[in-house]
Amino acid sequence: MGRILTVDDINVYYGSIHAIKGISFYVDEGEIVTLIGANGAGKSTTLNTISGLLRSKTGDIHFLDESIAKASAHSIVSKGLSMVPEGRRIFLRLTVEENLEMGAYTRPKSEIKESMDQAFELFPRLLERRKQIAGTLSGGEQQMLAMARAMMAHPKLIMLDEPSMGLAPIFVDHIFDIIKSLHKNGATILLVEQNAQAALSVASRAYVLETGSIVKTGSGKELMNDPVIKKAYLGA
Amino acid sequence: MDFYTLIAQIINGLQTGSVYALVALGYSMVYGIIMLLNFAHGDIIMVGAYVVYYSIASFALPPLLAVILAVIMCTILGVAIEKVAYTPLRSAPRLSLLITAIGISFLLENGAQLLFGADQKSMSPMVKGGFSMGSVGISYAAVVTIVVSVIAMTALTILVNKTKMGKAMRAVSEDMGAAQLMGISLNRTISFTFAIGSALAGIGSALYLCAYPQSSPTMGSMLGIKAFVAAVLGGIGSIPGAMIGGFAIGILEALVAAAHLSMWKDAVVFFVLIIVLLFKPTGILGKKIQEKV
Numbered sequence: 001m002g003r004i005l006t007v008d009d010i011n012v013y014y015g016s017i018h019a020i021k022g023i024s025f026y027v028d029e030g031e032i033v034t035l036i037g038a039n040g041a042g043k044s045t046t047l048n049t050i051s052g053l054l055r056s057k058t059g060d061i062h063f064l065d066e067s068i069a070k071a072s073a074h075s076i077v078s079k080g081l082s083m084v085p086e087g088r089r090i091f092l093r094l095t096v097e098e099n100l101e102m103g104a105y106t107r108p109k110s111e112i113k114e115s116m117d118q119a120f121e122l123f124p125r126l127l128e129r130r131k132q133i134a135g136t137l138s139g140g141e142q143q144m145l146a147m148a149r150a151m152m153a154h155p156k157l158i159m160l161d162e163p164s165m166g167l168a169p170i171f172v173d174h175i176f177d178i179i180k181s182l183h184k185n186g187a188t189i190l191l192v193e194q195n196a197q198a199a200l201s202v203a204s205r206a207y208v209l210e211t212g213s214i215v216k217t218g219s220g221k222e223l224m225n226d227p228v229i230k231k232a233y234l235g236a
Numbered sequence: 237m238d239f240y241t242l243i244a245q246i247i248n249g250l251q252t253g254s255v256y257a258l259v260a261l262g263y264s265m266v267y268g269i270i271m272l273l274n275f276a277h278g279d280i281i282m283v284g285a286y287v288v289y290y291s292i293a294s295f296a297l298p299p300l301l302a303v304i305l306a307v308i309m310c311t312i313l314g315v316a317i318e319k320v321a322y323t324p325l326r327s328a329p330r331l332s333l334l335i336t337a338i339g340i341s342f343l344l345e346n347g348a349q350l351l352f353g354a355d356q357k358s359m360s361p362m363v364k365g366g367f368s369m370g371s372v373g374i375s376y377a378a379v380v381t382i383v384v385s386v387i388a389m390t391a392l393t394i395l396v397n398k399t400k401m402g403k404a405m406r407a408v409s410e411d412m413g414a415a416q417l418m419g420i421s422l423n424r425t426i427s428f429t430f431a432i433g434s435a436l437a438g439i440g441s442a443l444y445l446c447a448y449p450q451s452s453p454t455m456g457s458m459l460g461i462k463a464f465v466a467a468v469l470g471g472i473g474s475i476p477g478a479m480i481g482g483f484a485i486g487i488l489e490a491l492v493a494a495a496h497l498s499m500w501k502d503a504v505v506f507f508v509l510i511i512v513l514l515f516k517p518t519g520i521l522g523k524k525i526q527e528k529v
Contacts, residue, residue: 053413077419089414091407102407105400106419153419 002029004157004188005050005081009059010069012042012049019045020056021212027157027190032183034191034199034220036233037209043192044086046209047159050190051083052076064156078106082155086162086192088146092135096126099134099145103152112152119148122178140171147178151187158182159190164198176202196233200224208233240371245494246487251378251447253486254385258440259463260470260478261392262314262433268409268473269429271330275337276317278460279344280434284310284441285451286348289357299362307438314434315427323423341457348453358450362442377446388439389479392432396475405429409473458502465509471522480520 005027012020020042027033035043048054050061052073061069068076082103091099100119104112120127123144129137134145143163150158160179164172176198183189183202193199200206203220208229216223223229259281266274284306291302321340325333366375396402408415408425416422444459445451462485470481485505492504512519 051417053416072421073416074419074421077417083417085414085417089411089417091410091414093410094403094406098403098406101400101403102415102418102420105404109400149418 003027003062004029004064005190006062007046007050007059008061010046010049010056010061011058012045012054012056014045019212020049022059023209023212023214024059025207025214025217027188029188030183030186031204032179032189032191032202034193034203034206035209036193036196036199036206036223038233039194040211041209042212043209044161045212047083047161047190047192048085050159051081077153077155080154080156081159082150082153082157083159084146084150084161084163086165088142090134090137090142090145090149092133094134095130096132096134096137096145097130099149100126100152103149106153111154115152115154119151122151122181123148140167140174143167143171143175144178147175147182151182155187157188157190159192161192162194163191164193164195172198196229197224197235200234241494243372244374245490247372247374247378247382248493249487249490250483251381251486252489253483254381255440255444255447255459255482256463256466256485257479257482258385258388258436258443259459260466260482261389261475262437263464263467264470264472264474264478265405265429265433267467268475269405269426270322270326270333272322272333272337273464274433275334275460275464276340276344277314277433277437278456278458278463279341279348280310280314280317280437280456281441281444281459282348282451282453282456283313283344284438285445285455286352286357288362288442288445289359289451292362293357293359303439303442306442307435310434310438310441311431314430314437318427318430323426326422341460345453345457352451352453354453356450356452359445361446361449363446381443381446384439384443388436392436393475395432401425401428462502462505465505467519468509469512469519471519474519474521477519477521 003026008024009022010020011022023046035046037043045054049056052068052071056069060067063079063081068079091102100116101112104115125141126145126148134142137145147163163175167175172195179189179202191199191203200220200223206218206220206223207214208216262277263274266272287306287309288302291297291305292299317340321336322333325336361377363377363380366373396405404420404425407418407420408422412422463482466481466485467478469484470477488504488508489501492501
C-alpha cells in the first residue's frame with residue numbers, strides 16, 4: 001500500500017485568524033481516513049487547502065509523487081484528487097446529467113459514457129432524474145449527485161466534506177453505506193464529519209481536530225473506545 | 237398610423253433590436269460569469285465600427301472581409317481588456333471592478349478621439365437597396381441584420397447549452413469554487429466568455445453600420461447603454477432574456493418614432509428601465525438568486 005497524500009505542517013490564515021496551526025497527517029492507498037472535530041475546528045479549511053482553494057503559508061502537501069501546495073485548484077483535479085465540498089455545491093441550474101459531465105470535465109469524452117453508467121448503477125435514483133434540473137432534487141439526492149459527480153473524475157483520492165450534513169437520519173445511513181461500498185470497490189477516502197459516531201465506524205484511521213490542531217490520532221476503533229473522545233464527540 | 241406603416245416600423249424595430257440584442261448578450265454573459273457590468277462593452281462596438289470604416293474607406297477591402305476583421309479585432313480587444321484590467325481584480329470588491337470598467341470605457345473613447353479624430357466618419361452603406369412586399373418597403377440591410385443576428389444567437393444558444401465549454405461557462409457562473417473543483421479553469425472559461433461577448437459586439441458593430449453608416453468615438457456609449465437597458469429588461473445574466481430585451485427595446489423605439497415622438501425615444505427607453513427596476517428588478521427572464529445551503 002503506497003502513500004497517497006501527505007500533509008506536512010500546514011498553516012492557514014483567514015486574514016489575521018490562524019485557522020490551521022501546523023497540522024500533519026497522511027492517507028495511504030485503500031484507507032478511509034477521517035478528520036473529526038467540532039464546528040470551526042478547521043476540518044473544511046484543511047480540505048479546501050488540500051484541494052487548492054486555500055493556500056498554506058508553510059509546509060507542503062504531497063499527492064502521489066508531487067507537491068500540490070502551489071498547484072491551482074483545477075489542475076489538482078486532473079492529477080486525481082476530487083472533493084465533494086461542504087453543502088454539496090452541485091450546479092442547481094444544470095441537469096443531473098450535465099452535473100455529472102462537469103464532474104468528468106478533465107477526462108476524454110470517450111470515457112464519460114462508461115463512468116456515467118457506473119454512477120447510475122451506484123445511484124439508481126439519479127438515473128430516474130438524469131434530465132431533471134438539479135435544483136429540483138431533494139437534499140439526499142443532491143448529496144448523491146455531489147458524490148457521483150466527484151466520482152466521475154475517476155479520482156485516486158476522494159475527499160468528502162460533511163456528507164451527512166443536513167440530511168434526514170435515513171439518508172445519513174444510506175450515504176455511509178455508499179461510502180462503505182465505494183471503499184470496497186477500492187476507493188481511497190478522506191472523510192470530514194461532525195457525525196463522529198458514523199465517521200469512526202467506517203474509518204481505518206482517524207484524526208481529531210481541535211481549534212486548528214490535531215489533538216489525537218488512532219484507528220477508528222481505538223478512538224471510538226477512547227473515554228475522552230466518547231465524552232466529547234460521541235455523546236456518551 | 238396605418239397598418240403598413242406599423243409593419244414597416246416593426247421591421248425597423250427588429251433591425252435595431254437585433255443590434256441591441258447582440259450587444260446585450262455581451263453585457264449579460266459577462267455579468268452572469270463575474271458579476272461585472274462591463275461598461276467598456278459599448279466602446280468595443282465603436283472600435284469595431286472604426287475597423288470596418290478604415291478597412292473599406294482606406295484599404296478598399298470587400299465589406300465581408302472588413303466585417304470579419306472587425307469581429308477578430310473586437311474579440312482580441314475584449315480578451316485583452318479582461319486579462320489586463322479585470323483578471324487582477326478577480327477577488328476585489330465588485331465596485332472596484334465596475335469603476336475599472338468605466339475607466340476602460342473612457343480610455344477607449346479618448347483613445348479613439350486621439351487616433352481617429354473627434355469628427356464623425358461617414359461611409360457609403362454596405363448593404364444597399366430593398367424590395368417591397370405589398371405596400372411595405374423592406375431594406376436589404378434590415379433583412380441581412382435580422383438574419384445574421386438570428387444565426388448568431390442560435391449558434392450562441394447551441395454553444396452554451398450543448399458544448400463542453402458552454403456547460404463550463406454555466407457552471408462557473410453558478411459557482412466558481414465548485415467549478416474549479418471539477419477541474420474547470422476559471423481563467424480559460426472567463427476569457428472565453430469575453431471572447432464570445434466581444435465577437436458578438438463585433439458583429440453588432442457591422443450591423444449597426446448597416447443602419448447608420450457613420451462612426452464616432454462616442455457612438456458606443458449610447459448604444460451600449462441602450463443594450464444594457466435591454467439586458468436588464470430581459471433579466472441580466474439570462475441569454476434568452478438579452479435577446480428578448482434587445483428586440484423589445486428596438487421595437488419600442490420604432491413605435492415611439494412612428495408616433496412622431498422621435499425626440500422622446502431615449503427618454504422612453506430609460507423610463508422603461510426605471511419601471512422594470514421598480515416592479516420587476518430581475519427582468520423578464522431574470523433568475524432568482526438561489527440560496528446556498
